[in-house]
Amino acid sequence: MSNRFLLSATVNDTPGVLQRVAGLFSRRSYNIESITVGPCEQEGRSRMIVAARGDDALVRQMCSQLSKLIDVLDVVQLQERPFVxxxxxxxxxxxxxxxxxxxxxxxxxxxxxxxxxxxxxxxxxxxxxxxxxxxxxxxxxxxxxxxxxxxxxxxxxxxxxxxxxxxxx
The missing domain is CATH 3.30.70.1150 (ACT-like. Chain A, domain 2)
Incomplete structure (x- = not known):
C-alpha cells in the first residue's frame, strides 16, 4: 500500500545538498511530490521537507539512505508524531x-x-x-x-x- 509521507531533514547549508537529496530519490526511481528547503533555527543549517509516496519499508529505506548523505544531519518521519x-x-x-x-x-x-x-x-x-x-x-x-x-x-x-x-x- 502506498501512503503519502513527509520527511524532515536538517542539513548543512552547503552547495549541492539539494541536488544530492533529489538525486537519491531519482536514482531509486522514487517520485518526490514536493520538496521545500529553507533556513532553520540553527545558523548555517537548513530544513528540508520532502513529500513522497510509498509503503513503510520505502520510508525506512529513504530515512536510512538520506542519513548516509554528507551534510544530512538528521531525518525525521513527521507522521510518527503529531505535526502541522x-x-x-x-x-x-x-x-x-x-x-x-x-x-x-x-x-x-x-x-x-x-x-x-x-x-x-x-x-x-x-x-x-x-x-x-x-x-x-x-x-x-x-x-x-x-x-x-x-x-x-x-x-x-x-x-x-x-x-x-x-x-x-
Missing part, C-alpha cells in the same frame, strides 16, 4: 462580474486572501494543508483557472522535544 503542515498556493482566475459574489463566498469559506485584482482577473492566496488546498482548487476550476503555483508542503512536529531523528548519519 501548510502549503501556499497562488491562483489567478478569470473574474467575471456575474460570478463575483459566488466567488467571494468561496473565498470567505476557505479563508483565502485576494492579493491582486485587475479588471478581468483576480489572484488568490490560499494557505492550508494540502487536502484543503486540493479541495479548494477543485471548486475553483469552473471559474477558469488561468495560472496556478504552489510552494509544496512545509511541516514541523508539534510540542517540545519532538525532533528526535528517525536515523542519524
Amino acid at each position: 503542515s501548510r502549503d501556499l498556493m497562488l491562483v489567478k482566475l478569470r473574474m467575471e462580474p456575474s460570478k463575483r459574489s459566488e466567488l467571494q463566498s468561496l473565498i470567505d469559506t476557505f479563508r483565502c486572501s485576494v492579493i491582486d485584482v485587475s479588471p478581468d482577473t483576480v489572484i488568490l492566496q490560499v494557505v492550508g494543508d494540502t487536502e484543503k488546498n486540493d479541495a479548494f482548487l477543485q471548486l475553483l476550476r469552473p471559474y477558469g483557472i488561468l495560472e496556478m503555483t504552489r510552494t509544496g508542503e512545509t511541516a514541523m512536529s508539534r510540542g517540545l522535544g519532538e525532533r528526535e531523528p528517525t536515523s542519524i548519519g
Whole structure:
C-alpha cells in the first residue's frame, strides 16, 4: 500500500545538498511530490521537507539512505508524531462580474486572501494543508483557472522535544 509521507531533514547549508537529496530519490526511481528547503533555527543549517509516496519499508529505506548523505544531519518521519503542515498556493482566475459574489463566498469559506485584482482577473492566496488546498482548487476550476503555483508542503512536529531523528548519519 502506498501512503503519502513527509520527511524532515536538517542539513548543512552547503552547495549541492539539494541536488544530492533529489538525486537519491531519482536514482531509486522514487517520485518526490514536493520538496521545500529553507533556513532553520540553527545558523548555517537548513530544513528540508520532502513529500513522497510509498509503503513503510520505502520510508525506512529513504530515512536510512538520506542519513548516509554528507551534510544530512538528521531525518525525521513527521507522521510518527503529531505535526502541522501548510502549503501556499497562488491562483489567478478569470473574474467575471456575474460570478463575483459566488466567488467571494468561496473565498470567505476557505479563508483565502485576494492579493491582486485587475479588471478581468483576480489572484488568490490560499494557505492550508494540502487536502484543503486540493479541495479548494477543485471548486475553483469552473471559474477558469488561468495560472496556478504552489510552494509544496512545509511541516514541523508539534510540542517540545519532538525532533528526535528517525536515523542519524
